[in-house]
Amino acid sequence: MRKTSLTIATALVLAIGGALTACTGDSDTTAAQEHDGSGSWLDQVLPRLTASLPPSTPGQPQQPDTSPGAGATTQPPGPPPPPATPADATRAKLRAIDLCAMHNPPAATTIVKGEVADSLLPSDDFNDCTLNLHRADKLVPDYTMAIGVDAVDQDTIQQGQPLQIAGLNFYSRQQTGTNDEHETSPCVVYLPQSDGYALYLQVEPPIDPVDGAMHVCDVAVAYLKATAERWRTPPTRAEHRTDPALDLAAADPCAATGILTALGGGRVAHADLHQCLYASPRQSTDGTGAGAPLKMVDVRYELDSPDTLTGDDDATYKQAAIAGMPVAQHDSHSATQGCLTLFRIGSVSVTIDENSSEPPWVQIVEVTAPTCALSSQAAAAVISTVR
Known part of the structure; x- marks a missing residue:
């Protein structure tokens, strides 16, 4: 943002x-918070996950090609969501x-x-x-x-x-x-x-x-x-x-369990009421599973200008379709910066300034992952929960 x-x-x-x-x-x-591409993406999100996260969920990673939106015409099947905890109920109530x-x-x-x-x-x-x-x-x-x-x-x-x-x-x-x-x-x-x-x-x-x-x-x-x-x-x-009603604000960003399948298992952390971090199983060098996650997916729900979907006319933002949803995708070509997939949810808009040429703001989902293939798969899983 x-x-x-x-x-x-x-x-x-x-x-x-x-x-x-x-x-x-x-x-x-x-x-509020933004993902502006400065610094290492992994450096920004890895500290948010701690050893107190729930145990990894087993799964098998998928291997689509790396073109924008490829390999994600349908969402990966996800494991059943874990039983709701009291904290989950609190977050749902607050959203x-x-x-x-x-x-x-x-x-x-x-x-x-x-x-x-x-x-x-x-x-x-x-x-x-x-x-x-x-x-x-x-x-x-x-x-x-x-x-x-x-x-x-x-x-x-x-x-x-x-x-x-x-x-x-x-x-x-x-x-x-x-x-x-x-x-x-x-x-x-x-x-x-x-x-x-x-x-x-x-x-x-x-x-x-x-x-x-x-x-x-x-x-x-x-x-x-x-x-x-x-x-x-x-x-x-x-x-x-x-x-207007902002339905995306009530949705759970951690509901897209298909992301765990794309990651080959893993765990989920609520970084915020409207932001979720999905991490693959930890890389272990000593058999304890105490290492860092191999991959991570960052999902955010937000209200922003539709210009965000084109990177303010940045030519590196590629238009594609995932699971029938028009999306924009920006590949930083950097393992540390990751690949960003953006798409609009619903037709709701909020007028920001009637005296300005700026377009009304819309509900946007932002998905960041180390590669565009994984970002596309994660976006497909999110689309299945919010469209």
């Missing part, structure tokens, strides 16, 4: 109390939450006087949704409110100030940060979840000084009180409270 700063206009329509409220205007949103529907723009503008709702947009990795507010006389956002989910160390959470709101136990943190005129640091409030995850609200202060500006943690507490029932029982994507 690209790391991008955006001006955002009509992005999502949020149904609140039976009425549809469109939030439009400008905002500044920074994308099902419609983070944008947890927002209440009218409540936010009531709390911060003089502000109007500017935009409401999910992040490109689907892990948060940001409401931007602004004053009529400003061209940049004032307060921004992001509701998201992340893996958070419990010690980090509990270092915050305990807050009980509507019977829910939150923890509030703010790093010290001010200049001569106003505070500059965000306030983050966590609501712990199972298995090392947390829902959070992050409120950013205005970029420019505002006379009588509220303290960001006061804004956060007031907003949590106004939306407490949505934190107690988070709205789900299945309820269709926001439009």
Whole structure:
């Protein structure tokens, strides 16, 4: 994914109390993790797998040719998925939450006087949704409110100030940060979840000084009180409270067990709610199986510009078809950088800026593997789970 700063206009329509409220205007949103081709791809992903991963699943590797999309007209058969663990259930529950529907723009503008709702947009990795507010006389956002989910160390959470709101136990943190005129640091409030995850609200202060500006943690507490029932029982994507529906955000990136067949067995690690790492059996030099994986496949679900599918017109991005799905493939011709396969899922699009020529963003699957043959096989396995 690209790391991008955006001006955002009509992005999502949020149904609140039976009425549809469109939030439009400008905002500044920074994308999350990216795969930018810098450094060694294996160096970036290998440390994510540890010896605590589940045991390898046996299988037989396939050997297709190496042309774009070849050998992957159908997905490799996959072993049955392993029994769901409590952590799997937690991740599924968190992916099902419609983070944008947890927002209440009218409540936010009531709390911060003089502000109007500017935009409401999910992040490109689907892990948060940001409401931007602004004053009529400003061209940049004032307060921004992001509701998201992340893996958070419990010690980090509990270092915050305990807050009980509507019977829910939150923890509030703010790093010290001010200049001569106003505070500059965000306030983050966590609501712990199972298995090392947390829902959070992050409120950013205005970029420019505002006379009588509220303290960001006061804004956060007031907003949590106004939306407490949505934190107690988070709205789900299945309820269709926001439009468009982003079905890919609810899908499990670790469900493509056919990748394990292509790898000749192996193991799976959830790097993120919307990112999964598949590793072949470990290479062992002493019979213990304690060595490094021979091969690894990185699968990511994201929201991004359709220009990503062509590498912004990079001639090295080759168009092909895998399992009947149009794909783009970029071969770095490097064992350490790997081969990237990209494809769009569904027809949903999200308008990023009505005043720009940039096309609406779409749901994209990104599959990286050491070779294009393996990347094609992995993409076919993913397509079978999400198309």
